[in-house]
Amino acid sequence: MSERVLEVKDLEIIYKTDLETVYAVNNISFSLNKGETLGIVGETGAGKTTTALSILRLLPERTGRIKKGSIKLMGEELLSLPEGRMREIRGDRVAMIFQDPMTSLNPVISIGDQISEVLSLHGYRDEKKENIDQRVDEVLRLVGISPDRKKDYPHQFSGGMKQRVIIAIALACEPDLLIADEPTTALDVTIQAQVLAMIRDLKDRLGTSMIMITHDLGIVAETCDKVAVIYAGELIETGTLEEIFLGKDHHPYTVGLFGSIPNLKIKTRRLSPIGGLMPDPTNLPKGCKFSPRCPHCMEICCQIEPPGYLAETHNIKCHLFKEKAGWKQA
Amino acid sequence: METGITPLIETRNLKKYFKVSHGMLHAVENINLKIYPGKTVGVVGESGCGKSTLGRAILRLIEPTSGDVLFNGKSIIKYNRSRMREMRRNMQIIFQDPYSSIDPRKTVAEIISEYMIINKTFKTKNEIWKRTAELMDTVGLAQRLANAYPHELDGGRRQRIGVARALSLQPKFIVCDEPVSALDVSIQAQILNLLMDLQEEMGLTYMFVTHNLSVVKHISNEIVVMYLGQCIEQAPVDELFENPQHPYTKALLNAIPDVDISARTKRIETIKGEITNPINPPPGCRFAKRCDYVFEPCREKDPELIDLGGNHLCACYLKQ
Amino acid sequence: MKDNFQVKRHGKFKEVWRRLKKSKTAMFGLVVLSIFILAAIFAELLIPYSVALKQNIPIRLQGPSAEHWFGTDGYGRDLFVRILHGSRRSLSIGLIATASSLFVGLIFGAAVGYYGGAFDNVVMRIMDTLSAIPATLMALAIVAALGSNMVNLIIAISIARIPAFVRIIRAAILGVVDLEYIEAAHAGGAGDFRIIMTHILPNIVGTLIVQTTMTTAQLIMRAASLSFLGLGILPPEPEWGALLSEAREFMRPAPHLMVFPGLAIVLSTLSLNLLGDGLRDALDPRLKS
Numbered sequence: 017m018s019e020r021v022l023e024v025k026d027l028e029i030i031y032k033t034d035l036e037t038v039y040a041v042n043n044i045s046f047s048l049n050k051g052e053t054l055g056i057v058g059e060t061g062a063g064k065t066t067t068a069l070s071i072l073r074l075l076p077e078r079t080g081r082i083k084k085g086s087i088k089l090m091g092e093e094l095l096s097l098p099e100g101r102m103r104e105i106r107g108d109r110v111a112m113i114f115q116d117p118m119t120s121l122n123p124v125i126s127i128g129d130q131i132s133e134v135l136s137l138h139g140y141r142d143e144k145k146e147n148i149d150q151r152v153d154e155v156l157r158l159v160g161i162s163p164d165r166k167k168d169y170p171h172q173f174s175g176g177m178k179q180r181v182i183i184a185i186a187l188a189c190e191p192d193l194l195i196a197d198e199p200t201t202a203l204d205v206t207i208q209a210q211v212l213a214m215i216r217d218l219k220d221r222l223g224t225s226m227i228m229i230t231h232d233l234g235i236v237a238e239t240c241d242k243v244a245v246i247y248a249g250e251l252i253e254t255g256t257l258e259e260i261f262l263g264k265d266h267h268p269y270t271v272g273l274f275g276s277i278p279n280l281k282i283k284t285r286r287l288s289p290i291g292g293l294m295p296d297p298t299n300l301p302k303g304c305k306f307s308p309r310c311p312h313c314m315e316i317c318c319q320i321e322p323p324g325y326l327a328e329t330h331n332i333k334c335h336l337f338k339e340k341a342g343w344k345q346a
Numbered sequence: 347m348e349t350g351i352t353p354l355i356e357t358r359n360l361k362k363y364f365k366v367s368h369g370m371l372h373a374v375e376n377i378n379l380k381i382y383p384g385k386t387v388g389v390v391g392e393s394g395c396g397k398s399t400l401g402r403a404i405l406r407l408i409e410p411t412s413g414d415v416l417f418n419g420k421s422i423i424k425y426n427r428s429r430m431r432e433m434r435r436n437m438q439i440i441f442q443d444p445y446s447s448i449d450p451r452k453t454v455a456e457i458i459s460e461y462m463i464i465n466k467t468f469k470t471k472n473e474i475w476k477r478t479a480e481l482m483d484t485v486g487l488a489q490r491l492a493n494a495y496p497h498e499l500d501g502g503r504r505q506r507i508g509v510a511r512a513l514s515l516q517p518k519f520i521v522c523d524e525p526v527s528a529l530d531v532s533i534q535a536q537i538l539n540l541l542m543d544l545q546e547e548m549g550l551t552y553m554f555v556t557h558n559l560s561v562v563k564h565i566s567n568e569i570v571v572m573y574l575g576q577c578i579e580q581a582p583v584d585e586l587f588e589n590p591q592h593p594y595t596k597a598l599l600n601a602i603p604d605v606d607i608s609a610r611t612k613r614i615e616t617i618k619g620e621i622t623n624p625i626n627p628p629p630g631c632r633f634a635k636r637c638d639y640v641f642e643p644c645r646e647k648d649p650e651l652i653d654l655g656g657n658h659l660c661a662c663y664l665k666q
Numbered sequence: 667m668k669d670n671f672q673v674k675r676h677g678k679f680k681e682v683w684r685r686l687k688k689s690k691t692a693m694f695g696l697v698v699l700s701i702f703i704l705a706a707i708f709a710e711l712l713i714p715y716s717v718a719l720k721q722n723i724p725i726r727l728q729g730p731s732a733e734h735w736f737g738t739d740g741y742g743r744d745l746f747v748r749i750l751h752g753s754r755r756s757l758s759i760g761l762i763a764t765a766s767s768l769f770v771g772l773i774f775g776a777a778v779g780y781y782g783g784a785f786d787n788v789v790m791r792i793m794d795t796l797s798a799i800p801a802t803l804m805a806l807a808i809v810a811a812l813g814s815n816m817v818n819l820i821i822a823i824s825i826a827r828i829p830a831f832v833r834i835i836r837a838a839i840l841g842v843v844d845l846e847y848i849e850a851a852h853a854g855g856a857g858d859f860r861i862i863m864t865h866i867l868p869n870i871v872g873t874l875i876v877q878t879t880m881t882t883a884q885l886i887m888r889a890a891s892l893s894f895l896g897l898g899i900l901p902p903e904p905e906w907g908a909l910l911s912e913a914r915e916f917m918r919p920a921p922h923l924m925v926f927p928g929l930a931i932v933l934s935t936l937s938l939n940l941l942g943d944g945l946r947d948a949l950d951p952r953l954k955s
Contacts, residue, residue: 059530173392174620204392205557209601210616231531232605261607276535277605278564287543287564290533293500392669407853431855439853447846450952451868495951511850 020091021192021225022048022071027085029066029075036298040066042249042305048193049240053219053226055240055257057273059235061294064229065248068195071227072110073102090192110137111186113203117178117197127167127181128152131188138189151188159184159214173342176207182214190222197229210220212239233277237261245270247296248305255330265340266328267332269312304335352419353380354551354563355404355519357436360398360413362403364611373399374411377576378651380554382441386552388583390559390567390598393494396575397555398442404553427602436467438517444504448496453491458482458550465515472539482512485540490521493629509540516659519551526561533662538565563587568657571595571634576631581658588630590656591660592594594633631663639664692944695783698937702930706754712792717744718751719902722914736926741763745909749930751754752904757934759905760886763824769880771831772808774860778832779839790836793829801826802891809897818904823885834877840869872946879942883935917939944952 029041041063046108048054056064069075071087073094089093089109094102114120122130131152140148153163159180170178180198184192196215200208216239219226228239236243236257243260245253246269253260253267260270272290292309295301307317316335322345325337337343362374374396379527381387388480390395402408404415406422414423422433448457459478468474479489485506486524496504505525512520522541524536542565544550556562562569569586571579571594579592590596597617619636630645631637643663651659686692707795721740730737736745808822842848843866851861867874890907892898901906901912906927913923
């Protein structure tokens with residue numbers, strides 16, 4: 017039985033300003049076992065990055081607030097930890113890769129120094145300089161960069177190489193969990209393929225569990241074991257890769273997502289996107305959050321929030337599945 | 347293929363070089379394109395391949411270094427400023443970034459009507475407003491948004507403003523420069539549908555520039571693949587996807603993450619190395635450094651585009 | 667539907683005014699500044715200039731009273747009346763000098779920012795040379811050379827300020843000129859003049875306003891400095907800086923002679939800055955009210 021690396025339960029996050037309250041994450045729960053990759057798929061504003069930041073407790077101090085919920089890393093409850101202990105965890109047990117490689121690296125520090133920084137903050141704190149240097153070389157080789165370049169500065173690298181450096185920093189301390197927030201969105205497609213292949217390879221070698229946040233279903237298909245679809249701060253559908261990509265039943269939003277992608281194999285005359293926009297997070301609709309845009313909206317959808325309906329490990333939050341054979345309320 | 351019909355847009359040996367501190371940047375190198383009326387040519391490539399520069403050079407928003415651009419068979423390369431201004435009514439552009447391509451201090455109505463005001467398309471203000479309202483309808487913008495400012499709207503709506511503006515002078519040809527890349531997936535689909543519908547209704551001709559192969563397959567009739575300023579392969583759309591010939595095109599197609607998970611067990615094939623520098627390029631195929639099949643002639647001289655039949659062209663020594 | 671569009675054209679000013687009203691500091695600035703400007707305009711009508719010059723030695727150096735609101739100066743002249751008439755001079759110098767240097771700065775700044783190239787290099791090197799000379803010193807030198815009167819003072823002060831304006835306007839324009847909507851305007855057939863006037867300038871108006879109000883405040887102070895030093899406005903003409911200068915001798919026995927002119931300078935510059943900030947915010951459609 018694989019050990020549970022991450023367990024998120026009933027997470028609720030808001031951003032509160034003087035003018036308004038943004039309901040960013042509304043009651044989500046998910047878990048991740050060792051070596052698994054969970055793909056969180058959704059569009060801009062759905063709450064993916066907020067969820068990721070909350071695991072690291074890096075929400076903006078003044079406005080971000082975790083209203084309730086629990087986040088357990090290897091059994092340890094993160095939300096009640098003192099900040100000092102949290103700092104020990106960041107970079108060491110949990111690491112994050114952000115979207116934009118251009119701004120994720122400090123332009124005035126050499127890449128070698130940026131990698132050794134994370135090492136000296138964590139596992140290699142008391143090690144001699146030579147040992148740290150050796151580890152830096154090792155890590156650079158791991159991501160396909162020659163150790164000769166460790167004195168070079170970020171601007172001397174291309175976008176794809178910068179992202180490799182960032183991955184090197186993230187994996188230097190061999191964390192249990194790696195969170196990748198749209199790591200290849202800013203990269204060209206051939207470089208993206210290189211970076212994804214590398215992430216997949218490293219993950220397998222080091223046994224790291226990963227959360228891959230993306231809006232690209234193709235990337236999910238290539239790299240993930242489990243999938244969670246997020247909409248307006250809720251996980252409206254979760255399941256294994258096969259259940260989501262090969263299954264017959266889906267949440268109407270998921271159907272819309274798949275329908276929006278031009279398929280390389282079949283030529284369709286018109287794409288079938290979902291009309292409208294994601295709801296205003298300061299003013300969420302009553303009942304099911306997708307109801308204003310749903311082609312199958314029923315009366316109950318505008319009144320009551322749908323519970324999750326389960327078939328094996330496939331969970332869909334939609335009233336349509338109430339009476340459906342094979343599905344029972346979770 | 348299309349014998350007898352004049353291409354709406356044609357380029358002959360179009361070149362654009364930029365002078366930089368340590369030499370000449372060969373952004374666009376010898377492009378020969380023919381875009382026929384009512385059709386869409388998709389220009390694909392990754393960053394630095396010159397596709398955006400090509401689009402702007404055709405519209406003479408950037409001045410070509412050499413070569414010719416023909417509109418309906420007539421060369422426009424030597425047109426002076428005022429004649430070019432007239433030509434601009436026929437050739438328009440939709441930009442990539444819906445955030446920086448519209449003036450944040452103008453209302454939606456002012457942005458859409460601007461071209462008509464500059465070109466004195468109508469005699470009275472009322473006529474201009476009427477046409478603006480029509481355009482908003484055409485692109486699916488609600489009338490009540492006429493006095494809204496761009497920052498109040500999302501990316502999809504802003505891009506529709508860009509489309510309406512491009513249509514305002516009733517052009518025949520539109521360069522679509524990555525018009526959906528900055529948008530969410532479902533909004534992308536909405537805008538793509540809009541562009542395709544407009545093409546059908548108005549008989550528009552598009553040059554669709556993008557790095558996204560799935561999008562370009564959907565909307566194009568013919569595809570041109572660019573690498574470091576050169577056209578390395580060109581073919582009708584289905585032919586290119588079913589039968590890619592150039593190693594780079596094959597790698598590009600392979601690199602697209604596939605939604606079909608049965609293909610997952612296959613190793614992700616990648617090209618080694620990074621995109622090389624377009625400044626003072628040495629002679630020989632520009633892809634040589636990264637190519638798995640490189641052999642002697644590749645490093646000596648630039649390969650020419652060879653006709654493989656059925657309008658499929660490829661610039662690779664392997665095909666000789 | 668058509669009517670909607672038309673109503674908006676007039677609505678723009680109303681909207682800006684509405685946004686401006688929301689800022690208490692901006693309104694404070696507006697009110698205070700208006701008082702000063704009205705005082706400057708109607709000074710002559712309210713109290714004739716001759717009263718400002720009327721000496722009355724027996725009542726010299728008296729503090730504020732019912733008859734002389736701000737007290738009397740070393741020559742027994744009513745300080746309030748002198749400040750009142752001084753406002754006309756100080757404010758007009760500040761405003762006219764600012765307007766002149768803004769005008770010249772705009773022309774050059776817009777031209778170099780937009781066209782760049784060799785022209786840019788030449789003009790900016792000239793500006794660099796000019797700004798190497800401390801502004802007050804330059805103004806001093808010019809007034810000394812041309813003679814001490816109001817017109818020369820204005821010329822001196824405004825010339826000294828031109829390099830700063832050119833540099834700031836150029837920088838603001840560079841920040842805008844590469845944006846795609848400028849390219850879009852070209853694509854629609856717009857000429858350079860139209861682009862500068864309708865796209866570039868409106869987008870740097872925030873910077874312009876802040877610079878203008880800050881500059882006016884600064885130039886009022888500089889005029890005051892020069893008059894304080896005895897150049898520019900000469901006695902017995904009242905000008906706030908000159909009044910400050912006169913008050914030096916009497917700091918101990920009659921501190922009110924420094925306080926009131928000082929307050930006038932401070933209040934006028936403060937209100938200008940507050941109004942400027944408020945205007946800049948009110949004009950930006952992006953800022954949430």
